[in-house]
Amino acid sequence: MDNNKCGCWAVLRRGVSGANCKSSSSSDSANTIPRTSLVYDAATETRYLNASNRDLCPPNEAQLSSDNPDAPSSDGKSPCQLLQFTFHELKSATGNFRPDSILGEGGFGYVFKGWIEENGTAPAKPGSGITVAVKSLKPDGLQGHREWVAEVDFLGQLHHPNLVKLIGYCIEDDQRLLVYEFMTRGSLENHLFRRTIPLPWSNRIKIALGAAKGLAFLHGGSEPVIYRDFKTSNILLDSEYNAKLSDFGLAKAGPQGDKTHVSTRVVGTYGYAAPEYVMTGHLTSKSDVYSFGVVLLEVLTGRRSMDKKRPSGEQNLVAWARPYLADKRKLYQLADPRLELNYSLKGVQKVSQLAYNCLSRDPKSRPTMDEIVKVLTPLQDLNDLAILSYHSRLSQQGRRKKRPDGTQHHLTSAQHKSIRDSPLNTGKQRCR
Structure with a gap:
């Protein structure tokens, strides 16, 4: 087998067991979310919604993803299409990790723009070959080696037009890097909140539909996967505004058989994570549906899920929007004013109702992602501006x-x- 091809899954497995990860026994940390309330009602929701916008898991626990040993099994399904890069190759491909090649930064580490040859792992001159995004794990990053392995484990086997393509990886000494296809237009977060020109309504619907298809694919497989970190910064866009989900470090294999949920430590981001998951640690596909509802609100309103710069009653998007969602006469007050009425009247109504259903306090009342795709699909063709x-x-x-x-x-x-x-x-x- 070509040494550049991914034929070293056992090495990754051994790397996990031998990684120097901190213990997750500190679950009683002051930063840990209490799970005393098992009843999800308006009062407990209010306490949740008033929380700050930060990662749910304490930093010392984020180094470890001990609840991910059941990521998709690679037995008999070796993802041989992944390439194994050397650190020197990726260093050359990114111009020695030049600061001006940085595309972004997250809990994992920096993401650099680079170029590789079309048929292999060799670096290419800038502007030639294939453009890639190289993500490098920080030694002291919030996401540790196990998250890195989870990313390779899931994206090495899951392939869909609405999932970002993982090209390969590098595991060399203490270096951990991932190589992805380059997404020309960056993240949905940038387009919604950091650009002067507002994202057109038609593009917003296209992106929401694409992201919904990605989640539906994850939930609908024979071995369902719960994404667990659905948010605008993890939705990447290509040149045609096709949405692709990225960052699978927190993904979790879903319940199978007669199991109704997966019990796991609470990770994610406040403002997006489903309240019942935060309070109980019980994870289901409906946890992703809640997160999708929050993103729908962001797409609809142009507001962030959590924004401390807004007045006290408007800092949490769900808390602010819920009264409007419940009253059809107020729905259009939710639409992003920067669109200047350049949106579909019926589209706003449908999206608002869909967000309301996704954000239901009863997880069982939330729609499935397949149902969401069916609702969003016809909204692309509406022209009742x-x-x-x-x-x-x-x-x-x-x-x-x-x-x-x-x-x-x-x-x-x-x-x-x-x-x-x-x-x-x-x-x-x-x-x-």
Whole structure:
């Protein structure tokens, strides 16, 4: 077998058992989430929603993913398509890990842009060969060696158009690196919250649908997988705004047979993790559905799941949006104002209702990801833009009205100025 091909799964397995990981016995740490309440109601939800936006697991526990020994078994399913890189090859491919090649940084470590030859692991000159993203594990990072192994274990075997493609890895001395396909447009988080030009509504629906298909694939296999870290920063976009899920370090094999859930330590991010999972440690596919509902709200509103810069009543997106979701007359107050009415009226209604169902306090009442895909699919073709309805009303208001005596009546100069100067009447940011 080609030495560059992934034929060293046993090495990875031994690496896990021999890794110098800190013990997870410190579950009574002050940062650990208490699990005293097993009843999920409005009161416990309020306590959860008021929590800060930080990782759920304490840093000393995040080094270890001891609950992931049951990641997809590689027995008889060796992911031979993965390439094994040397550290020197990846160092050369990224220009010695130049600071100006950094694409981003997370709990795992830095992500660098690099280039490799099309048929192998050899580095290529910038702009030639295949563009890749190289993720390097920080020695003291929040995600440790076991998360690295989980990433290889899952993405080495799971292949779908809406999952980011893992090309290969490097495990050499204390170096741990992963090589992915390069995603041209970066993360959904950047497009929603860090760009001046708002992401068009049609693109938002396309991205939500793609991400939903990715989760549906994970949940629907013979060996279901719970993603456990669904959020906007983990949804990457290619040049055509196709969404792909990335970062499988916290993924967990789901319950099988007659089991209803998987009991595990609580990891993830506040604002996205399902409250019942935070409070009990019971993980199900409906935990991912809740997270999807939060992301839907972010897509709909243009607001972050947790934003301490907003007024106290608006810092947690779910808490702020829930009253609007429950009242159809207020639904359109949720739409991102930066879209300037360039969104589908029916689309906003459907997305709002879907988010409401995903965020149900009763996990069993939440839809499945397959059901979510069915709801989102037809929303791509809607063209009932709110701005068209608005202009129609403005036009009617601006028409000359006949008086009972037959004379013409004009709008006042103030009314004309209001219509003319309305930001919604400029036609800016029309949905592509």
